[in-house]
């Protein structure tokens with residue numbers, strides 16, 4: 001089995017530990033063909049990267065792309081947040097990014113009713129899986145997201161509905177190696193609805209880049225390895 005790429009990694013630009021370069025070096029060491037730095041987008045009040053800092057990060061990734069050309073493909077990603085019903089902080093210049101990940105997170109600004117719902121449900125309030133799935137998939141479609149991160153983490157989601165949308169829109173569901181948010185049954189259900197998966201390390205330290213162990217085990221248990229796009233058997 002070979003890991004092709006890890007598109008979900010963080011750095012000290014948000015609340016991770018290493019530099020973008022450290023993540024790239026680790027990915028080279030592992031023999032990956034691509035790696036993305038996909039920092040938390042600005043809508044996250046706790047650790048979103050925005051303004052000058054985001055410009056600096058993007059500049060650093062541009063120079064890493066050049067420096068490592070021929071050795072590894074460095075991708076410029078962003079992990080965006082659902083900020084309202086069908087809304088997200090996927091940036092207007094979405095085309096400047098190689099990878100857009102979208103997920104539910106705690107700590108988005110409470111400027112609308114659905115943002116309050118995210119707050120309440122993520123802290124144990126009433127769960128609305130169908131509505132949550134509708135909201136994130138509408139936001140993903142509107143913003144042209146590539147990947148839904150850790151489905152079911154913080155907010156429960158209706159897996160059949162999410163998987164149907166993901167299949168229709170060509171969006172990948174992440175089996176997150178740091179937060180195993182999808183159960184074996186969830187993965188089986190999503191697969192039965194035609195969804196494809198991507199494994200992400202969600203590394204917050206360079207050492208964890210490409211650490212797919214937990215997610216691989218779960219995918220194996222669900223007999224879903226054939227539906228994971230970033231590994232080769």
Ligand SMILES: [Zn+2]
Pocket residue numbers: 079103105149150
């Ligand atoms: Zn996340």
Ligand SMILES: [Zn+2]
Pocket residue numbers: 008010079149202
């Ligand atoms: Zn993440």
